[in-house]
Amino acid sequence: MTNSILQDRPDLDVTRVRHALKFRLLQVKRVQALNPHFVRVTFTGDDLEDFVSASFDDHVKLFFPQPGESMPAIPQAGPDGPVFDPSKPRPIARDFTPRRHDRATRELDIEFALHEAGPATAWAAQAKPGQYLGIGGPRGSFVIPTQFDWHLMIGDETALPAIARRLEELPEGTRVATLIEVADQSARIEFDTRADLYAQWRYRNESEHPGGALLLALRETFVPEGEGYVWAAGEATLMRAVRQLLCTERGIDKRRIRASAYWKRGEQGVHETIDG
Ligand SMILES: Cc1cc2nc3c(=O)[nH]c(=O)nc-3n(C[C@H](O)[C@H](O)[C@H](O)COP(=O)(O)OP(=O)(O)OC[C@H]3O[C@@H](n4cnc5c(N)ncnc54)[C@H](O)[C@@H]3O)c2cc1C
The missing domain is CATH 3.40.50.80 (Nucleotide-binding domain of ferredoxin-NADP reductase (FNR) module)
Known part of the structure; x- marks a missing residue:
């Protein structure tokens, strides 16, 4: 799908790309503080083998473990979107940008801006190698030439x-x-x-x-x-x-x-x- 304004400049058309919905389980490989308010977490996992992020504007949904648990409850991909296990509480989820993806090393970087309070901020502030997190998406990309x-x-x-x-x-x-x-x-x-x-x-x-x-x-x-x-x-x-x-x-x-x-x-x- 494109959004054309200048008929003689199709190279400036913005494009929307859809991706198959997929949920992945990842493990923290590295944690690096970029400044006192900003933490880069590098995730890894075989699930990243077919990860695609076509635009800097993309986002993934991060699924955090419930307090006191080590594994996040990740939904399944159904025909109409995510299907959650009805026997478990809905996982806490927040949107983040796929900052860097390396298919060869199966790495994905997510960078967290730390603020006063919130499950994502609290998780990032304590993140350690070996911990698990779930991710969903990206479901689509908005590609700006x-x-x-x-x-x-x-x-x-x-x-x-x-x-x-x-x-x-x-x-x-x-x-x-x-x-x-x-x-x-x-x-x-x-x-x-x-x-x-x-x-x-x-x-x-x-x-x-x-x-x-x-x-x-x-x-x-x-x-x-x-x-x-x-x-x-x-x-x-x-x-x-x-x-x-x-x-x-x-x-x-x-x-x-x-x-x-x-x-x-x-x-x-x-x-x-x-x-x-
Ligand atoms: C498409 C998309 C991509 C995003 N990419 C990133 C990313 O790469 N890195 C990143 O750090 N964030 C990113 N965000 C923002 C992030 O999802 C929100 O800041 C989110 O609310 C953080 O969740 P939380 O659990 O820490 O706080 P929440 O539980 O959502 O909120 C708790 C309280 O904190 C406040 N709050 C939330 N965020 C902030 C903030 N940044 N500063 C001050 N107060 C805040 C809320 O208003 C609320 O009162 C992205 C959001 C979207 C929609």
């Missing part, structure tokens, strides 16, 4: 894995700007890219309101000529404001924006695509 004249990527800590992966995947010389709001300087990470990157970091404590520093910077961000694409992910209310600002104040065509709520203040396990 790399050929745009420019790319703008906006987000908070939860968007860092997707942004870092995209920056690694973009071809040499691609014009890309990032605008990222994190708690403070210590929450920054290093990017590895061949692209022509203009990275802007903003800190939550610079502003009275969460997101205020990011919105202020977005108002002033240079938007180049040519065909561009904006990808944004983070807290729901902020991402709505980002999309609104891009459409109304910056004149960006809404079909050239992919904005997602990766979490919502005060609610658990939220995922929404913002298109209204």
Whole structure:
């Protein structure tokens, strides 16, 4: 399925790819703190043999063991989606980005932004080699071409894995700007890219309101000529404001924006695509 805006530029069509639903049991191989707020967990397992992630925008569902248990209850793939064992409590599940996958070594990296409280954060903060976790998906991929004249990527800590992966995947010389709001300087990470990157970091404590520093910077961000694409992910209310600002104040065509709520203040396990 494609979403065409320019008839003479089919290379700029966004594509949606479906994948067969599969649930996998994985084991922690390595744990690495990237900064005091951000942990990379490398999983391994033979189940990764046929794992596919076609886009930096993908997500997998992580299934955590119940408190006091070591194995997660993973659903089966049924014709209409996941089928859970009715004799057991539903496993706690949260969405995360497949940051890096290596089929040869059967490794998958997931990076967790640690925050105040939540089952995923609590699990990541204690993760150790040998522990088990279940994953489901990705069920589909939203593939944004790399050929745009420019790319703008906006987000908070939860968007860092997707942004870092995209920056690694973009071809040499691609014009890309990032605008990222994190708690403070210590929450920054290093990017590895061949692209022509203009990275802007903003800190939550610079502003009275969460997101205020990011919105202020977005108002002033240079938007180049040519065909561009904006990808944004983070807290729901902020991402709505980002999309609104891009459409109304910056004149960006809404079909050239992919904005997602990766979490919502005060609610658990939220995922929404913002298109209204
Ligand atoms: C498609 C997709 C991809 C994602 N990829 C990643 C990823 O790669 N890495 C990553 O770290 N996160 C990612 N997230 C976000 C992650 O799923 C949420 O932050 C999730 O809520 C964390 O679960 P939890 O159990 O820790 O907290 P929950 O139980 O869901 O929430 C508990 C409380 O914490 C708050 N909360 C949740 N997340 C945050 C946060 N980041 N900062 C402050 N407060 C928060 C909630 O509002 C709630 O009040 C992704 C989300 C989506 C939808």
